[in-house]
Amino acid sequence: MTTNKRMNAGLPRRTVLTGMAAAGAAALMPRRIQAQEQITLRWWSPQSSPEQLAAYKTQIANFEALHQNVKVVFEKTSDEGYAPQLAAAFASGDVPNIVTHLPSFAVSNYWRNGLLEPFNDVIEMIGPEKFYDGVNRIYEIDKGQYAGTSIGNSAANVIWLRKDLMERAGIDKNPRTWDELLSACAAMQGGGIYGAPLPYGRNSMTTLIFIGVIHQAGGMVFSPDLEVAIDSQETRDALEFYKAMRQYCPPGATNYSWGDSLTAFVSGACATGIYTGRVLINVNNQNPGIADHVTCDTYPTKSADIAPWTFNDFPSVFIPKAAGNMEATKQFAAFLYDPEGYIQQLHAAPGHVLPVLSTIAEMPEYQNNPIIEKYSAEVDKMAAAAANGFNLGWESTAHKPNVKAGEIVNSGVIAEMVQRVVLNDENVDTVLGETAKRIEEIMAG
C-alpha cells in the first residue's frame, strides 16, 4: 500500500485524521463566517474620466494593501442615470457599499427616507477639524446626524472667457452684469464662433444652471421656510435674460447637457462657457491652442448690486444603510481622504473638484501641479466661489435643507419651464403658475 507507506514515512495516522476532520469541518462551516474573511466592497460614482479612474485605482490598491482580505470594486454610474440605478438598488436591497460624487440634495432625500447610515463615525475618523468651515453643514439634515460628507467642492456655473476674443472685440474687462454679458456675446459672436453654450435641454444641467440664473436675478425657488417662491418678478427677469441669450447660443443648445456645453467651449466654438474647472485640463489636452487665453469668473448677475450666486453641488460620499461589511466600508470611506490617493483624485481634473480638507489644500503635493500652478488665479477664484456656493437643497444660509430638491431636479419641471418660455414662446404668467403648482405637488407628495 503505497499510501500507507507514505503516511508512515511522513505523518502519523492520527495527524492525518485530525487534518481531514478539520478540513471537513471547514467545508461544513457556514458561508457567512467564511465570507468575513474575504470582503468585497462596491463603490459607485458618476465621475469616471480616465484620469479619475486611475486615481481610484491607486486609492483602491493602497486600501487593499492595508487590508488584504478586502477587495474594492468600482462601478460607474452617471449624472443623469444615478437616480434610477440607486432607486432599483435600494428597492432590491442590493446596494453599493459606498457612493461618491452625487450632489448633496440627492443625499438628503435618501437620508430622510431612512436609507443611509449616519456618517458621524467616518467624519471622526477623517478628523472634523481638518474640514473647511461649513463643509459638513449641508449634510447635517437632522441635528447632530450627518447623512454624508463632501468629497470635494465644485463651482459648476462659473463663466469661462476667451481673453483673445475679448481683446479682439475691444472688451477690456470681464462682464459683471447681464447687460455686459449680452454686449460681449454680441461683440464676440461671428466667424463661426457663438457667444455662449447655455443649456436649453430637458435635463438636469438646464435645471441647475437656471436655478443659478434665478438667484443671479435676486430671486429664489423657495423661501427660507421652503414655501414655493418661483413665481416672482425675478424669475420673469431670469427667463427674459435666458431668452435674450438664445441668439448667442449654437442651434443645438436646445438639447445641450454638461458634456455638450463643455465641448462647445473647449473646442473653441463658443466665446464663453459655463462649467466647473474641468475646462482647464480639457483645454490643455484637447485644444492647447487656446490654453493661454482662457480665464474664469463668477457668472454675471442682473445688476452689480446683486451678489454672484455659485452653484456648488457639494459632491458627496455616503453609505447606504443596507450595505454589508459596515466597519470595512467606513474605513474605506475615511481612507478616500488619505493624502496620496485624494490628491491624485483632485489632480485628475485640477480645479474641477476642489479639496474640502484645509490640510490637503495647503500641501505642496497638491499645489505642485502644472495646471493648478498655471491657473492659480482661476483656481483660487473657483475655490472662493465654491466655498460660498449653494444649491437647490440649500439655497442660502437662511434656508432650511430641502430634502425634495433631488426629485424637483429629476422631474425636469424647471427645465421644462425654460423650454416652454424660451423655445415655445408660451405665456410667462401661465407657465410660471403651472410650474409653481407642480413644484408644490412634488413637495406635498
Next chain:
Amino acid sequence: MTAIATNIPKSATPPLERAYARLGVLLIAPTILVFSLVIVYPLLAAIYLSVFSIYTPTLQGGFVGADNYIELLTGKAFWNSLKVTLIWTVGTLTLQIVAGVGLALLLHQNIWFRSLARSLVLFPYFLSTVVAVLVWKWLFNDLYGALNQGLMQLGIIDMPLDWLGSMPNAMIGVILVGAWKFFPFVVIAVLARLQTIPENLYEAARIDGAGPIARFFDVTLPQLRSVLTVIILLRAIWDFKEFDLLYLLTGGGPVTSTQTLSLLVYQEAFGLNQMGQAAAYSVGMMLVMLVFMVLYIRQTKEKNA
C-alpha cells in the same frame, strides 16, 4: 353499440389514457410555472402597485384606491404622452413599411452584389441602440454634424438646423432614426414571402398585359397582405413601447414633445420616485396595447384557420 360506448362513466377511462393525461399535465406544468412567474406575477404586481402611493427606493407607501387612475384620466400627462406615442408609432411604422417593402422588392431582383446587399441591409437592426444613437447624434450635431455640413455645402440651408432640440424637427428626427433602425425587420419578412410567390402568377399577369405597376398591385401586394398584416401589428406593438432610442436621442424633449408613454412611466417611477402612479400609467399603456394584441391574435387565428 356506439351508445353503450359513449355512456361509459369517466371513472372507467382506460388507465393508459389517465396516465397520459397526468403526464400531459406534468409536462406542461413547468411552462405554466415559468409563464406565471415572468408574465402573470409582474402583471398582477403592476395592478396591485397602481392602487398605492409608493416611494420607489423603499417600495413603501399607503393605499390610495383609484387616485392614481383618476390622475391618469383627468391629468394632461397621460393623454399628451399617448398622443406623442401614436404620432411616433404611426410615423416610424409607415416609413419602416415603405422603405422595407421597397428595399425587399429591390433585393428580390437579380442585381449585382445581391448577397452582400442582403447582408448589409440587416446592419442597422443588429447594431446596438446606444451605438446607433451616438452615431446619429453626431450626424445631427449642430457644430460638427455631417448632416448640417452637407446641407450647407449643398446650399440647401444657410445655418445649421437644430435637429433634436426643437419641434417639429425633434419628432421628425426620432421617426427617421427609428425607421432606419427597424426597417430591416420588414425587409427580412417581406423578402422571405416574395421568394415563395409562384412565378406563374406573374406569367399569367404578363399574358394579360399587366405592366410592372399593375403586377405589383394585382399580384405582389395581395400575396404580401397576410405577412404585412402580421409585420404591421408586431412592429406597432414594439414601436409603441419603444424606450431606449427615444430616451437617448431626445430624453422626451423639447418640453414633452417626444415623451412617449414609456418615457412618462420611467420619469414617474425614477425621476419622481412615484412607483404607484407609474404603475397606473403602465396599466393604462397595457390596455391600449391590448387592442393591438387582440388584432394580432385574431389575425394569426385567421391565418391558421
